[in-house]
Every structure is written in C-alpha cells, then in structure tokens.
Amino acid sequence: MSIPGQAVSLEQQIAQWRSYLGRRQAIHAVDLVELEDHLREQIAALGAAGLADDEAFLVAVKRMGDLDALSREFAREHSERLWKQLVVPRSESGGSAIPxxxxxxxxxxxxxxxxxxxxxxxxxxxxxxxxxxxxxxxxxxxxxxxxxxxxxxxxxxxxxxxxxxxxxxxxxxxxxxxxxxxxxxxxxxxxxxxxxxxxxxxxxxxxxxxxxxxxxxxxxxxxxxxxxxxxxxxxxxxxxxxxxxxxxxxxxxxxxxxxxxxxxxxxxxxxxxxxxxxxxxxKQSVIENMAPVLTQLFTPLFAAALIAFLGAWLWTGRGVDIERNVLIGFDLLLVVVVCLLLYSISARDRHAAPGFFDVMRIVLVVSALLADAVALSAIAARISEFGFSPNRVAALGENVILLVNLAGSAVLYLRFLRGRALFSDLERWQTNYLPVYAGWGALVAVVFPPAFGYL
Known part of the structure; x- marks a missing residue:
C-alpha cells in the first residue's frame, strides 16, 4: 500500500487493486483481465467527465464493488481514503477539489x-x-x-x-x-x-x-x-x-x-x-449511495398503492373518471413508475443474483400494466363517446408508449428471473427506448397544434 501523503500514479493504483484481488482469492487470469478492462473503461469515462486520475480510480473501484465481491471489499477497506478524496477539499492538501x-x-x-x-x-x-x-x-x-x-x-x-x-x-x-x-x-x-x-x-x-x-x-x-x-x-x-x-x-x-x-x-x-x-x-459518486436507497424505498410503496387502487376498482366496480386532471395524474403516476424502474436498473449490479427487490420491481411493473390498461379502456370509451381532443389523443398515445415499455420490461425481467435472459438485455431495452419518448414529445409539440387548429 502507498505511504500516506505520497502521490501514487494511476498505473500503481491499478496494480495495487490487481494485486489485492490476486492475493485474496485465486481468480482466473481471463476473469482478472476482464475486470481490469472494465475498471479502465470506468476510469476513462470518469476522466472524460472531468475527474482527476486518483478521483476517477477511487470512484471506479467503488462502482466495481457492485460487480465483484473482492472489489467491494477493497473499496470498503479504502473507504476512509475514498471519502476524503471525494468530500474533503483538495485545497487542504495543496490543490483544488473542484476545478x-x-x-x-x-x-x-x-x-x-x-x-x-x-x-x-x-x-x-x-x-x-x-x-x-x-x-x-x-x-x-x-x-x-x-x-x-x-x-x-x-x-x-x-x-x-x-x-x-x-x-x-x-x-x-x-x-x-x-x-x-x-x-x-x-x-x-x-x-x-x-x-x-x-x-x-x-x-x-x-x-x-x-x-x-x-x-x-x-x-x-x-x-x-x-x-x-x-x-x-x-x-x-x-x-x-x-x-x-x-x-x-x-x-x-x-x-x-x-x-x-x-x-x-x-x-x-x-x-x-x-x-x-x-x-x-x-460530486458524481457521492449521491449514488442515496438514489438507489430511494428507489428501493419507493418501489414497494408505489406497488402497494397501485395494488390498492386495482383492488378498490374491482371491489367497487366503479368506472374511472377520465377528466383532464385525472389523465395528467395517471400519466404522471406511470411516468414515476417507469422512472423508478429505469433508475433502479441503472443502480443495480447486473451480475448479482435475483433477489427480493427484483420481485418487487416485477410486482410494480405488472400492477402498473394493469392500471395502464384500466386507464386506456377509460380513455378509449371517452373518445368513442365525445370524440377526439388534443388531451385525449395525447393521453392515449402516452399510455400506449408507456404500456409497450412496461410490457417489454416485464417480459425481459421475468426471463431474467428465470435465468433465460441477461440483465443487460433489460438495460438495453430501456436505454434504446429513450428516443421513443423524445420522438413522441416532438410529435405532440409539432403536429398536434395544426392538427387541432391551434386550440
């Protein structure tokens, strides 16, 4: 390990990390090379974002801790050094923490x-x-x-x-x-x-x-x-x-x-x-400890709220009152669900085995799908009774887009839980879907005004 206060080059830090993994457990050389390549990719991305080499190394090691148990142990043993690097101003050691x-x-x-x-x-x-x-x-x-x-x-x-x-x-x-x-x-x-x-x-x-x-x-x-x-x-x-x-x-x-x-x-x-x-x-990595906790906290809460709504809807047999504010509320609810799913995916260890929160995410997605189906049926009934309006057509399109996203996510997540798909397939589906939202937003903003007489 390095002497406190002594500058250590990036290659020396990577060598320490590699040596640590090699000492603590026999790791196949190919696996170690793959882990090092991933570490270097993280460092390069963080460096492009403006972090110094030592900061990029420490943040990358922390992120690698989500991929590998030994890296997590390495990051934990160096947690005090990591915290000081990220939080304590460098001016105390002769530099500037933030350019x-x-x-x-x-x-x-x-x-x-x-x-x-x-x-x-x-x-x-x-x-x-x-x-x-x-x-x-x-x-x-x-x-x-x-x-x-x-x-x-x-x-x-x-x-x-x-x-x-x-x-x-x-x-x-x-x-x-x-x-x-x-x-x-x-x-x-x-x-x-x-x-x-x-x-x-x-x-x-x-x-x-x-x-x-x-x-x-x-x-x-x-x-x-x-x-x-x-x-x-x-x-x-x-x-x-x-x-x-x-x-x-x-x-x-x-x-x-x-x-x-x-x-x-x-x-x-x-x-x-x-x-x-x-x-x-x-402060790129400091907040990363907070955001996953928030998604884990609110995922079961939103799932419970949606299940309670569906249960009350079935029990009472009442129709859904689709007025403007209700449409906005339904769309916002589904957007929040998609955001919870998307951000929890971004923070999850793609190599970890399925666990409790994966099951909760499936429950959340399925309950959101059912709630979306209820909203879509109500919107369709409203359109058939009163005709097309900008708000109804926009709500219809947005619910269909969210429905497709959630349905694809549910299928891929279930396949992942059953061991028939990789978690990276779900990541790819979600990130490839991002331009769809932007495209729909452009369509509504550009086409709807002249189509509905700018009213």
Missing part, C-alpha cells in the same frame, strides 16, 4: 439563464399576463445553455456540435411562430412535450460521443436522476430562504413577495438547473 473553471462556467451560465428568463420583458411580455408564452419557452431558457456546458466540458467534436443547436432553433420557431390560442390545449401540450424532446439533445451532449453505447445512455439516466435529487434539494432550500427573508422584511413593514414572484423565483428556478448539474458533475 474553478468548471464552477465559473456553470455559475456564469446560471446567470445567463436568469437573464434569458427576463428577456421576454423587453418585448412587453409579463410573467403574470403571458404565462402561456413563458411556459412554451421555459425549456429554451435553460436547456441550450446546459447542452453548451456539456459540449464544452466533454470537448465534443465540431461534427457533433454543429448539429446540436438545430433542435433548439426549431423549438424556438415552433414555440413562437404557431398561432396558439391563449390558454388552449395544444399550447399547454407543446409546453409540456418540448422539454421531453429537447432533453434528448442534452443527453447526446452529456454522453460525449457515447450516446450510441448502452453505458453512455445509462450514465445519462443516472445523471437525470441525480439532477432531480439535487434540484429538489436546492428548491427546498430556496423555499426556506424565501420564507425567512419575507418574514424578516415583514418585520420592518416591507413586502418582498412581488420581487420573489417576478424575479427571484423564475430566475432562481432557471439558474438552479445549471448549478445542480454542476454539482452532480463535481
């Missing part, structure tokens, strides 16, 4: 996002009276900047970079050139589905040339889940900050709520996306 350039770029882009949020005001638009315009352009205030951040950070080739802005230019024209009726359904659908389509562009930039690989797309899934966690935490902290600020200013007779509504809340919500993304990049 200042990354931080400056991220915070500069956050300020730019805040400025873009207020840009429509120069054209006489107000957030309170022109909320529909702001909603349709909301993703364009943030996602182009986030895409640019990853294009810069990943050093994407010019061949990729020149295509990325086209999606945002097309979205900008669509969001503002279509003659949407004020408060119309197609405008709302466009505002909801444009970010889904554009998130694929962010993913291509984030993957840094690895989008065609399952591992690259799965890394983007992990990033999306971790970004949601960080953004939520920042949002809660911001809410507490605003509450206390309003309280202390109220004590001297000054109302700051108008400032919060017009400036702090919209600008902060936009800028926080860039800040949260930077935090995920800066």
């Amino acid at each position: 200042w350039l990354d931080a400056m770029v991220a915070f500069g882009l956050a300020v730019a996002a805040a400025v873009l949020v207020k840009l429509p005001a120069l054209f006489g638009l107000r957030l309170d009276t022109d909320a529909d315009v702001y909603a349709r352009n909301a993703s364009l205030f943030v996602l182009p900047l986030l895409t640019g951040y990853f294009a810069w950070k990943r050093r994407l080739s010019p061949a990729i970079v020149r295509w990325l802005p086209l999606g945002f230019v097309a979205a900008l024209l669509l969001a503002n050139a279509y003659p949407f009726a004020k408060g119309g359904d197609t405008g709302i659908l466009a505002a909801l589905h444009l970010p889904i389509a554009l998130w694929l562009v962010v993913g291509i930039a984030y993957a840094g040339g690895r989008w065609s690989q399952v591992a690259g797309r799965m890394d983007f899934v992990r990033f999306s889940g971790e970004l949601f966690i960080y953004y939520t935490l920042i949002g809660f902290g911001g809410a507490v900050l605003m509450a206390f600020t309003a309280m202390v200013f109220a004590a001297i007779g000054i109302e700051v709520e108008p400032f919060f509504q017009s400036w702090l809340l919209p600008c902060g919500a936009a800028g926080a996306v860039l800040v949260a993304s930077w935090l995920v990049e800066a």
